Each structure stands twice: as C-alpha cells, then as structure tokens.
Amino acid sequence: MSNAQVFLEFEKPIEVLFEQLDKIKEVGKEGEIDISKSIIDIEDKIHKKRLEIYKNLTGWQRVQISRHPERPYTLYYVSKMCRQFQELHGDRYFKDDKAIVGGLAKLDDQTVMFIGHQKGTNTKMRQYRNFGMPNPEGYRKALRLMKLAEKFNIPVVTLIDTPGAYPGIEAEERGQAEAIARNLLEMAQLKVPILCYIIGEGASGGAIGIGLGDRVFMLENTWYSVISPESCSSILWHSWDYKEQAAEALKLTADHMYKFGLIDGVVPEPLGGAHHNPEETAKTLKAHIKKNLAELMKLSVDKRIKIRIDKYSAMGKTK
Amino acid sequence: MGWFKRLREGIQTTTEEKKEVPDGLWHKCIECSHTSTTKELIENFWCCSQCNHHFRIDSNTYFDIIFDKKPKLLFEHLEPIDMLGFVDLKPYKQRLLDTQKKTGLKDALSVGIGKVNDNTLIVACMDFKFIGGSMGSVVGEKIALAIDLAIKKKYPLLIISKTGGARMMESAFSLMQMAKTSAKLSQLGKAGLPYFSLMTDPTTGGVTASFAMLGDVNLAEPKALIGFAGPRVIKETIKRDLPEGFQTSEFLLEAGFLDVIVKRKDLKDTLSNLILFFKN
Helix, strand or coil, X not given: CCCCCCCCHHHHHHHHHHHHHHHHHHHHHCCCCCXXXXXXXXXXXXXXXXXXXXXXXXXXXXXXXXXXXXXXXXXXXXXXXXXXXXXCCCCCCCCCCCCEEEEEEEECCEEEEEEEECXXXXXXXXXXXXXXXXXXXXXXXXXXXXHHHHHCCCCEEEEEEECCCCXXXXXXXXXXXXXXXXXXXXXXXXXXXXXXXXXXXEEHHHHHCCCCCCEEEEECCCEEECCCHHHHHHHHXXXXXXXXXHHHHHCCEHHHHHHCCCXXXXXXXXXXXXXXXXXXXXXXXXXXXXXXXXXXXXXXXXXXXXXXXXXXXXXXXXX | CCCCCCCCCCCCCCHXXXXXXXXXXXXXXXXXXXXXXXXXXXXCCCECCCCCCECCCCHHHHHHHXXXXXXXXXXXXXXXXXXXXXXXCCEHHHHHHHHHHHHCCCCCEEEEEEEECCEEEEEEEECCCCHHHCECHHHHHHHHHHHHHHXXXXXXXXXXXXXXXXXXXXXXXXXXXXXXXXXXXXXXXXXXXXXXXXXXXXXXXXXXXXXXXXCCEEEECCCCEECCCCHHHHHHHHCCCCCCCCCEHHHHHHXXXXXXXXXXXHHHHHHHHHHHHHHC
C-alpha cells in the first residue's frame, strides 16, 4: 500500500476514502468495536477506486502525475539501481549546473555514464536545482560527460525530467540554443550506446537537449511535447485556462508517443504512479536498462550510429 | 464638447483594412517611418535607404538576391498533413488550407539550387508568413532531403532561418525535427561539406536550438531578433525589463555565437567568397 501523502485533484475520491479509514482507526483505538473488517473493506475500496481512476487517465492527469512532488528523480534512481555512483561536476567552461547531474556508476558489472535532470525534494532544494530547468552549462556538462564516456567506451543513459530549459537573460547570453543544438549534433554521432528515459516531464528543447539516443523510452505517467500544455494554451488560446484542452490536443502521453513511433517503448509504473512505489519503479527501470544496453552493445559502432540516424530521419509525416 | 462634429456616422473600417496599402506602391519603414517605393526597395535589397532597416522578405525574394538566375525549386511535392487532428481556436487542417491559399506556399520552407557568382549552392529558406515560419514535418524533411542531395552531389548548403520555432500543431513530430535536422547535419559535416546558417529576423525557439546554431559559419542579418526563448517569455519569467539590444544579432556576435553580421546587399558576395574559401 502506498506511502504517498499528497493527493492530486483527480484523486479526491481516494483521499475521501483515506479520511474514512483514519476515522475508523480512531474509533478502533477506543477498543470497544472490532474494526478489522471495516478496515479491510475500505482498503479494498481504495484499491478498486485507484484501479478505476488510473485505468482511464487523461493527458492532463498524466501531466499532473509527472509533476507529483513525491515523484522520484534522477539521483534517487541511480542510487537505487547502482552500488557505486561517482557524481562528476562542471562543464569546464563556466560553472556546475545543478539542474543536470551526471556521473559514473556500476549497473551490476557494467560501468554506465548516467546523465539526468534533477529537481529538488523541498522548497530550498527546488530552488537550488532551479526547478529542473538547466542553463547552457548544464547541457555543456552533459556533453562533456558523454565525450568522456565515448573516450572509454562507456554507454550513456540519460534520465529526462524538466519543465524546460531556463528562459533567462544569462541563459541567452551564454547560448542556451547553441548548447542544445550542439548536443543534438554530437549525440547523433556519439560512438557509444545512448539510452534515454523520460522519467517525468519532457518539455521541448530542454528535454531533447539530452534526449537523442539509440532508444528512447517513457515511463507510463510522463509526457513529452514540443511545448508545455500551459504555454500552448497561452499562445494558441490566448489564455492560461485551456491547459487541459492543450494537453489533449498535443497528444503528449507515452501511449500516444509510442503509437506515433516517436519513442521505442513505454515502461510500466506501479499503480498510482512511480512515487507510490519508487523502489519497484527503480527495479523495473534497472532491468529495462540492462536488457536494452545488452542489445545495443552487440552492434558495431557504425551500425549503431546508422540505425540511430535513420530512425530520426524517418520521423515526421508529410503528404 | 468635442472640437469637431462627426459628419458621417458608422464609419467602421477594420484595423486590418486600414493597414493595407495598395500592393507594390509605397512601403513605410517600421523603424524610421521613411517611405520608399517598391522599385527603390528592390534596388536596395529590401532595406530602408534611410536607416538600413532590413524588411522581412520571403524565400523567393532571397532566391532573387542570392542566385545568378532563377533557381530550380526542389522537393515541392511535400505537403503538410494534420496527423494529430489538432484543434485549438481553429482546426490545424483549416489553418493549413487558409495559409496555403493566402501565401501560395505549401509549407514554411523552400529549397532551391542554383549558381551564386557561378558557384553551385543549395539554399533552404524559411517563410515567416507561413504560420510564423514554424518548423513541422515538411520543414524537417525538406532539410533532410537537401542535405542528402548536398552529400550526393558534393554541394555546400545554406539554410536561411526566419521563424518563431517549432510548430505546436505537430507537437512531438515537430520537436523531433530538431533531432532529425541536427542528425542529418552531422552527416553533412562528416562528408566534409560546408554548411552556412543565415539567421534573419526573427530566429527563435527550436530552430535556433537545432540547425540555425550549427553552421560551420553562422551569419546573421543586422538587428535580427535571435534567441532560444522569446523576449516575452523571458520577461514574464524574470519579472524585469530586458536590456537594450538584448537578443539582437549584434548582441549575439558579442556573446560569441555569430561569425559575421552581413548586410543584405553584401550577402551574395559574402556567400560566394565563403564557398570559394571552403573549396580550397
């Protein structure tokens, strides 16, 4: 059963049941009535309700789950999946961006270069991590680490979770666009395998800036789009109030993306989202990474790069 | 009491109509208000003779300026489709039909091949009037095909950007064009062929963050708006005014992201010189 504390708005019916459960437990403490059956009943109801709600999630609801404050982030997954992890800092030109982390880790016996967006788990850390919005030095750190991995024939795994690359004055001065573009160019030709996972929010250039790979997967309750539903609403509907419609129109869920052939697969999450059982999610993710890396590492470098570029060349629909 | 009396009631000229000047007569510079005739502007490469403001021009006009004679247009069979069934205030399908009718273009990028002072060049040029010059599947595919041709025939490539960024109505399909165009450019680079990127007013969003910034030589027209995030978004994020001249070509040159700012009248000769330098 879940440890999650924060309920999303569409989880209101579940929250109500939890409140009932608490009340019954209070009554039980007085010791006069046997409440064990009632508890089992309500827990059963909670499970059924959750199944019902999570069976038919809308695009906007997936967006909300992807932003759940208790959702696991890159450093959590890496620490759960790997025995050792050595974080490596800095882009060597300007500074160390806190919204993108990276480093070497052992995934069982295989050394892997992990690179991912990182959000904070409390108000202070959220600010420290700039809410997962990288500046150019974040993308340049990522590229430095990829080149390091290439030099020593170490595969790269990126974990993507960002509301977007930071839109600020300094970010523009230091070439946010150039940093992302350079990564796309270099990742296309990187000699080692690249696996990418959307683990939360996949917002536009900020996401794809570390998201070009041999295979790209999305966790079940994540989104990937050219623009966030809020900004899309603001631009196309001239109002911030149409985010639900925008989320539907953008067809940004993992299911849609897989159907369109724009990603290579969907990684299932526990019922109620990754935050309901982060350890199980990490376990699933680890097995998934190992399987795909093993397959990719069998290919020759030239073949792998050719397949990678051919895959992207085929993306897009025209008449 | 007003100073004068309105004689005729009910004059309701819409703003749109008011702005319309009969085509091809007079053009007012939005920078200095100087008026020029079409003939004067053509002679001056569509730049204001008073303040050198570079008017926004379409792909055909760029082709006229750059090529020795009319280029051969390529990949004209490609047309956009609405694969998502995208509807905002207007269905994307309808938006495409209306825009195609209004502009006479099929999408926001045209590719031409021809000679520039006797040197062959492939030019892919964006049209801002087509849904803000936005990049969707057609733009990406035309660039990919242009790169394939460049590699096959060993020709250099120029891409002229004039765009608000990715096309929202194609959602992730348009996002993937960033990866697609960059991946294709990596092949052009491996083939040892030069790629020139010309950024014009405006060049923002996913286009800047992919092929526009990846030139072997990055050029820009004077005073063009070039950036990743648009100025309005940045202003709303940081909640203060932006510095004077922020995100202009001149700003980007100083920041180290452009090789050269080129006036439109010098564009053709600059390009043919570059082609010759790289021929070596």
